Amino acid sequence: xxxxxxxxxxxxxxxxxxxxxxxxxxxxxxxxxxxxxxxxxxxxxxxxxxxxxxxxxxxxxxxxxxxxxxxxxxxxxxxxxxxxxxxxxxxxxxxxxxxxxxxxxxxxxxxxxxxxxxxxxxxxxxxxxxxxxxxxxxxxxxxxxxxxxxxxxxxxxxxxxxxxxxxxxxxxxxxxxxxxxxxxxxxxxxxxxxxxxx
Ligand code: NI
Numbered sequence: 001x002x003x004x005x006x007x008x009x010x011x012x013x014x015x016x017x018x019x020x021x022x023x024x025x026x027x028x029x030x031x032x033x034x035x036x037x038x039x040x041x042x043x044x045x046x047x048x049x050x051x052x053x054x055x056x057x058x059x060x061x062x063x064x065x066x067x068x069x070x071x072x073x074x075x076x077x078x079x080x081x082x083x084x085x086x087x088x089x090x091x092x093x094x095x096x097x098x099x100x101x102x103x104x105x106x107x108x109x110x111x112x113x114x115x116x117x118x119x120x121x122x123x124x125x126x127x128x129x130x131x132x133x134x135x136x137x138x139x140x141x142x143x144x145x146x147x148x149x150x151x152x153x154x155x156x157x158x159x160x161x162x163x164x165x166x167x168x169x170x171x172x173x174x175x176x177x178x179x180x181x182x183x184x185x186x187x188x189x190x191x192x193x194x195x196x197x198x
Contacts, residue, residue, distance in 0.1 A: 001138055001139075001140065001141065001142040001143070001164065001169050001170075001171060001172070001177070002027075002028055002142070002143045002144065002171065002172055002173060002174050002176075002177040002191075003025070003027040003028070003144055003146065003157075003160075003161075003171050004027065004028045004029070004030060004054075004094075004113070004115060004143055004144060004145055004146065004174065005027055005028070005029050005030070005146050005147060005148035005153075006029075006030045006056055006094065006146070006147050006148075007030070007032055007035070007056065007060065007147050007148070007149045008029060008031060008032070008035055008039075008042075008147070008148040008149050009029075009031065009035050009036065009038075009039035009042040009043060009046075009148070010039070010148065010149035011149075011151075012148060012149060012150060012151045012153070012154045013039065013042050013046075013148045013149070014042055014045070015151075015154050016148045016153075016154045016157060017042070017045055017046065017049060017051075019154065019158050019161075020049070020051070020157070021049060022158070023158065023161050023162070023165075025161050025171050026050055026051055026052070026171060026172060026173050026176075027052075027171065027173070028051065028052040028053075028054055028092070028113075028173050028174040028175075029046055029051055029052070029053055029054060029148065030054040030055070030056035030092075030093075030094040030113075031043065031053060031054065031055065031056055031078070031082060031090070032056050032057065032058065032059065032060050032078070033055075033057065033058035033059070033074070033077050033078030033081045033082075034058055034059050036078065036081045036082055036085065037081055043082065043085045043086060044085055047085075047086040047088070051173065052091070052092070052173035052174055053082055053086065053088075053090045054090050054091070054092040054093060054094055054113065054174070055075055055078045055079050055082070055090040055092070055093045055094070055110060056078070056093075056096060057074045057075060057078055057095075058073075058074040058077045058078050059074065060096045061074065061096060062096060062097060062099050063095050063096065063099055063100060063104050064099050064100070064101065064104065068107055071104060071107050071108075072107055075093065075107075075108060075109070075110070078090075079110075090110070091110065091111075091175060091182075092110055092111050092112075092113045092174055092175070092182065093108050093110040093111065093112050093113065094112065094113050094114065095108075095112060095114075098114055098115075100112060100187065105185045105186070105187060106185050107185075108184070108185055109184055109185075110184055110185075111178075111182035111183060111184055111185075111186055111187075111188060112185070112186065112187040112188065113143065113174050113178075113182075113187075113188050113189075114187055114188065114189035115143040115144065115189055116137075116141075116142050116143055116189050116190040117133065117134060117137045117138065117142055117143070117144045117145065118133075118145045119133045119134055119144060119145060119146050119153075120133065121146050121147055121150055121152065121153045121156070122147050122149075122150060122153075125150060125152040126152065127152050127153070127155040127156035127159075128156070130146065130152070130153055130156040130160070131156045131159055131160045131163070134146075134160055134164075135160070135164075135167075138164065138167075138169065140169075140191075141177065141190050141191035142190065143174065143177065143188075143189060143190060143191070177191045178191050179191070
């Protein structure tokens with residue numbers, strides 16, 4: 001399964017990275033370009049620690065309200081901002097609020113990664129609920145959506161990781177979960193093969 005964190009980096013991101021370090025757990029971060037510019041050191045730290053970096057647009061706008069040109073720009077600016085810091089362009093994209101459609105997908109030069117479990121952490125701000133929504137719904141291949149910009153989410157993470165591991169789950173990056181089989185302009189929300197032994 002994969003832990004994914006959106007909308008950062010923010011003020012809580014460094015403490016999340018500390019927690020992930022402690023348990024040697026990889027995660028995937030869907031970054032907002034504007035925030036990347038504000039927290040370059042945090043972005044570099046994510047990359048150095050082996051986390052996967054994804055593109056979450058420049059300013060978190062709803063893509064269904066933008067022109068084709070605006071969509072392409074907001075994605076390209078963000079990839080360039082990340083590349084300037086880490087030396088690598090992000091390999092995955094997540095549309096803000098999950099809002100996309102086939103016409104938008106065609107404009108995105110990256111695979112679109114959605115989720116199968118939304119912890120709604122930004123709505124309830126309750127570490128206990130974040131953890132129980134994740135644990136009640138997780139299955140092999142799951143992609144869990146959380147937000148590193150909330151301190152209450154960071155609080156949920158150590159316990160969540162230890163419970164997942166106790167149940168036999170191994171947290172991996174999205175690329176590892178989807179086994180390098182991702183295609184540009186195609187949307188994914190789950191890894192159906194992840195529970196199958198090969
Ligand atoms: Ni978001």
